Amino acid sequence: MxxxxxxxxxxxxxxxxxxxxxxxxxxxxxxxxxxxxxxxxxxxxxxxxxxxxxxxxxxxxxxxxxxxEAGAIRVNAAGLSAALDAVSQVGAEAARRGVELPAPSATDILTLRGVLETGAVAEDTGPLLAALLADLDVLLADFAAMRAAEGRALAVVIDGQIARIAQLADEARTAAEARRPQMEQALRDNLARVLAGAAEADPARVAQELALLAVKADVTEELDRLAAHVAAARRLLAEKGAVGRKFDFLMQEFMREANTLCSKSGNAELTRIGLDLKTVIDQMREQVQNVE
Known part of the structure; x- marks a missing residue:
C-alpha cells in the first residue's frame, strides 16, 4: 500500500x-x-x-x-619526547663538528611530525540515537494513519467489486438454468445422430458419453465455488492485520472459476456474464495489490 x-x-x-x-x-x-x-x-x-x-x-x-565540532589539539607526549631527543641529538652532533645551529623555537618543535594531534573528541551518540528513534515512532504512527485512511477508502472499492462478482454469479446461475432446455434438446439431438449413424453402437457406451458431455457442460460447481470465494473475500475484508497475500491467492481462484465458466458456457448470455466476471476480477486484482 x-x-x-x-x-x-x-x-x-x-x-x-x-x-x-x-x-x-x-x-x-x-x-x-x-x-x-x-x-x-x-x-x-x-x-x-x-x-x-x-x-x-x-x-x-x-x-x-x-x-x-572543533577538532581538539593536543600535544602527544611521546611524540614531543622523541622530537626533543632528536633536536638534542642534532645539536650535539653539530657542536661536535663545529657547526653552529640556531636554537629551535617552540613553534619549530610543534611543527615536527607527531608532536601535535588533532581530532574530534569521542562522542556518546546514545542520547541522539534515543531521540531519533523516539521521533521515528511518531513518524511511523503518522505513516500508519495515512495508510489506514487509504485502506478504508480501498475497502469500499473492493467491497463494491465483491458485490458485483456476487451479482454476476447470480446472473450466471439464472442463465445456466435458462439454458437447461436448450442443453437437453442438444443432447437428445446428438443422441439421435449417433444412434442413426451407428446402428451397432453400444447403447450403454453412448449413454455414458452423453452423460459425460452433460457433466462437462454443467457449471454448478464453478458457481458454487464462486459463491464460496465471495464469502471468503468478505471475511478477509473484515479481518484486521495483513491480508494482502491471502487476497492475492483468492484472486487466482476467482479467475480460475471465471475461465472455466466461459469455457463450459455453450451459451451467448452465459459467455457474456463470464467475460464480465473476468473483467471485474481483473480490476479487483489490481486493487488488491494495494492491500497489505
Whole structure:
C-alpha cells in the first residue's frame, strides 16, 4: 500500500528530517538512507518499520545536521619526547663538528611530525540515537494513519467489486438454468445422430458419453465455488492485520472459476456474464495489490 510521511525534529545538539514513502509490493522491501556514525541506528530503524509494515516497497531516509565540532589539539607526549631527543641529538652532533645551529623555537618543535594531534573528541551518540528513534515512532504512527485512511477508502472499492462478482454469479446461475432446455434438446439431438449413424453402437457406451458431455457442460460447481470465494473475500475484508497475500491467492481462484465458466458456457448470455466476471476480477486484482 502506498503512503508517505515526513517529520522534523531537533535534540541532542542536532536537527533532522525523517521521511518514509512506500509503494505496492508483494513482500516487505525496506531501503534505508541513514547517516553513518550513530551506532544502532540502522538496526533500530529497521526493527521499528518492520513492526508496522508487512508488505510494500518502502524507503526510509534521515537527513541529519549537527553543530560542527572543533577538532581538539593536543600535544602527544611521546611524540614531543622523541622530537626533543632528536633536536638534542642534532645539536650535539653539530657542536661536535663545529657547526653552529640556531636554537629551535617552540613553534619549530610543534611543527615536527607527531608532536601535535588533532581530532574530534569521542562522542556518546546514545542520547541522539534515543531521540531519533523516539521521533521515528511518531513518524511511523503518522505513516500508519495515512495508510489506514487509504485502506478504508480501498475497502469500499473492493467491497463494491465483491458485490458485483456476487451479482454476476447470480446472473450466471439464472442463465445456466435458462439454458437447461436448450442443453437437453442438444443432447437428445446428438443422441439421435449417433444412434442413426451407428446402428451397432453400444447403447450403454453412448449413454455414458452423453452423460459425460452433460457433466462437462454443467457449471454448478464453478458457481458454487464462486459463491464460496465471495464469502471468503468478505471475511478477509473484515479481518484486521495483513491480508494482502491471502487476497492475492483468492484472486487466482476467482479467475480460475471465471475461465472455466466461459469455457463450459455453450451459451451467448452465459459467455457474456463470464467475460464480465473476468473483467471485474481483473480490476479487483489490481486493487488488491494495494492491500497489505
Amino acid at each position: 502506498t503512503g508517505f510521511a515526513e517529520r522534523r525534529g531537533s535534540d541532542a545538539g542536532a536537527d533532522w528530517v525523517w521521511e518514509i514513502r512506500a509503494v505496492n509490493g508483494k513482500g516487505l522491501d525496506l531501503r534505508t538512507r541513514l547517516p553513518d556514525g550513530i551506532d544502532g541506528l540502522e538496526q533500530g530503524a529497521r526493527a521499528a518499520v518492520s513492526a508496522r509494515m508487512a508488505r510494500g516497497n518502502a524507503t526510509l531516509s534521515l537527513k541529519l545536521s549537527r553543530a560542527a
